[in-house]
Amino acid sequence: MENPLWEFFQARNNGPGIHKWLQYFDIYHRYFSKFVGQEVHMLEIGVQSGGSLDLWRHYFGDKLFLYGVDINPYAKALFDSPPHTRIFIGDQQNRSFWAEFRSQVPRLDIVLDDGGHTAQQQIATFEELYNFVSEHGVYMIEDVPPGPGSFLAYAREHTAELFGHYASNIPGRFSATKPGLFTKTTMGIAFYDMQVVYEKGRHARPPLPVRKGKFWMPYNTDKNLSSADGGVDAGHLKNFQEALVRSRSSD
Numbered sequence: 001m002e003n004p005l006w007e008f009f010q011a012r013n014n015g016p017g018i019h020k021w022l023q024y025f026d027i028y029h030r031y032f033s034k035f036v037g038q039e040v041h042m043l044e045i046g047v048q049s050g051g052s053l054d055l056w057r058h059y060f061g062d063k064l065f066l067y068g069v070d071i072n073p074y075a076k077a078l079f080d081s082p083p084h085t086r087i088f089i090g091d092q093q094n095r096s097f098w099a100e101f102r103s104q105v106p107r108l109d110i111v112l113d114d115g116g117h118t119a120q121q122q123i124a125t126f127e128e129l130y131n132f133v134s135e136h137g138v139y140m141i142e143d144v145p146p147g148p149g150s151f152l153a154y155a156r157e158h159t160a161e162l163f164g165h166y167a168s169n170i171p172g173r174f175s176a177t178k179p180g181l182f183t184k185t186t187m188g189i190a191f192y193d194m195q196v197v198y199e200k201g202r203h204a205r206p207p208l209p210v211r212k213g214k215f216w217m218p219y220n221t222d223k224n225l226s227s228a229d230g231g232v233d234a235g236h237l238k239n240f241q242e243a244l245v246r247s248r249s250s251d
């Protein structure tokens with residue numbers, strides 16, 4: 001697949017360094033391409049040498065508003081050029097830092113957490129920013145290790161919440177919690193090699209199974225359709241075949 005992010009990265013022999021894992025480029029392009037050419041507000045946590053900021057500018061175009069966060073105070077000197085690029089210095093584990101950050105940024109469509117990579121940092125950041133991300137935004141966390149106490153374990157808990165709408169109306173088939181804000185604002189969660197991606201979006205509500213078409217096969221639990229020995233009844237089979245043919249006519 002043609003990937004402008006990968007091409008830009010490969011051509012980067014001079015200038016500010018970009019530090020990535022190879023497998024991330026396809027995932028970036030898969031989730032970020034819908035924002036290309038649009039007004040998009042992106043936060044990258046962990047800017048290090050600044051090369052990735054060049055990468056995002058090149059990829060998204062002139063309508064990108066880019067926010068970088070790093071704990072290293074020298075990062076500010078290198079890349080701060082408001083309003084389109086702003087660098088904030090702070091510790092991503094510090095929740096009051098995020099409160100101040102939110103008060104200074106109009107919106108976020110993409111969050112890429114490539115900062116300190118500890119579970120505590122990733123979780124505190126997620127809890128402070130997820131609800132701030134716009135309705136169709138993307139929240140990506142990288143360098144996620146497996147194991148107890150990891151962000152991966154934390155994210156797994158969210159998977160049950162995706163099914164929260166079905167907790168009460170189909171007892172016994174779904175055992176999730178009641179729908180909360182997370183359920184209502186999250187389309188899906190994807191797990192990749194060292195990355196977790198949350199896609200925001202609204203579900204169709206109320207939950208509504210939809211059917212179209214004329215021919216309906218009964219559920220296979222209908223015992224009345226069986227022959228005397230419990231197998232397929234030739235008469236019923238013929239009826240189904242004829243009904244199937246009739247169903248294709250437009251009247």
Ligand SMILES: C[S@@+](CC[C@H](N)C(=O)[O-])C[C@H]1O[C@@H](n2cnc3c(N)ncnc32)[C@H](O)[C@@H]1O
Pocket residue numbers: 017018019020044045046047048049050051052069070071072090091092093114115116117121
């Ligand atoms: C892997 S580097 C970022 C690489 C960069 N995104 C790139 O693609 O080239 C991680 C960065 O996170 C920063 N960092 C480490 N701990 C942090 C923390 N607690 N809060 C914010 N930034 C942190 C480091 O200073 C470093 O610049």
